[in-house]
Amino acid sequence: MTIVTDRPIAVIGAGTLGRRIALMFATGGGVVRVCDLDAGQRAAAAAYVERELPAVLASVPGSSAAEVELTDDLAAAVAGAWLVVESLPERLDVKIPVFAQLDQLAPADAILATNSSSYPSSEVIAEVTRPERVVNLHFFMPPGARACELMSCGRTDPEVIERLRGALPRFGLSPYVAQVESRGFIYNRIWAAIKREALMVVAEGVATPADVDALYVEVTGQKDGPFRKMDRVGLDVVLDIEENYAAHRDGVPESPRELLRSYLAEGRLGMKTGRGFYDYGGQA
Known part of the structure; x- marks a missing residue:
């Protein structure tokens, strides 16, 4: 080849x-x-x-x-x-x-x-x-x-x-x-845990997406928090990925997927539709 x-x-x-x-x-x-x-x-x-x-x-x-x-x-x-x-x-x-x-x-x-x-x-x-x-x-x-x-x-x-x-x-x-087959590969296995826990924090009413992101950015020094990152990827894509993990792994919590479904039901898919966890002024 x-x-x-x-x-x-x-x-x-x-x-x-x-x-x-x-x-x-x-x-x-x-x-x-x-x-x-x-x-x-x-x-x-x-x-x-x-x-x-x-x-x-x-x-x-x-x-x-x-x-x-x-x-x-x-x-x-x-x-x-x-x-x-x-x-x-x-x-x-x-x-x-x-x-x-x-x-x-x-x-x-x-x-x-x-x-x-x-x-x-x-x-x-x-x-x-x-x-x-x-x-x-x-x-x-x-x-x-x-x-x-x-x-x-x-x-x-x-x-x-x-x-x-x-x-x-x-x-x-x-x-x-990746040296062996791994669902989620290398980075995404680590990111999935952060993303899922952030969704649970909001689903349980502990904090808002904006507060989670602000705290995450201040503590880690990264440019964006998990909710801004999910908006960039697309909440429909994030949900598809979570559904796949849930289908193949025991113990994946339901509340993060329920939260994502509630946003999708309102047409809030993230940056590509102008609205996700954040409002982008209608600009996709």
Whole structure:
């Protein structure tokens, strides 16, 4: 399996994370294709990359701008690609059939990666004929957070992980490898405990989201607290992740998910809808 730098990279999904992943890959020259069925998402992704790319290029040594193409055609998106990154909702009923399609449509030597933050890639390969090229490549929230995590599907060719570990720094990314399969990988297992406890504090009426964040920031010195971070990710995504943890681990409390559901019922999904735990003035 070879990585040819003049071959395209494809990102499947133009949502909050998909467009940020595309932004980072757009610092490596060549062509980056972003595929999404929603025309609004494609337009928003194009605008985001155009707006943010100059600053990111300036921060990545040796970078050069890629040509970013937007499409709603999966076959066209992956044609000739050496790397395909799926960034779709955290639902296996979405991911499994998409990976089946990618397995058939992408070049035989293309690496197929899922950006899933809570599903090991072993759970998306049920209909994949070449699982040795499937891997977890989990991003956080670039360009601010440029760390990413690599993890085998259990049948991933070790060379895939080594090649990605060597290639990703070229795009200003810092890869870390999970040595064994771990639901939540490395950082998110730690973050999940903080996030869940913060939600419980609010659900129990101990403090408001704003007070939790203010205290957290003052004590830790971090820029944002857990509620501001959840708003940035999207409360629908946070709930999907929590539901997945609850389905696979004993003792995950219900109250954090109940609190999230109450916000979603009011259409408060976070920054992308202009309202979440905070009000962003109607600006997504």
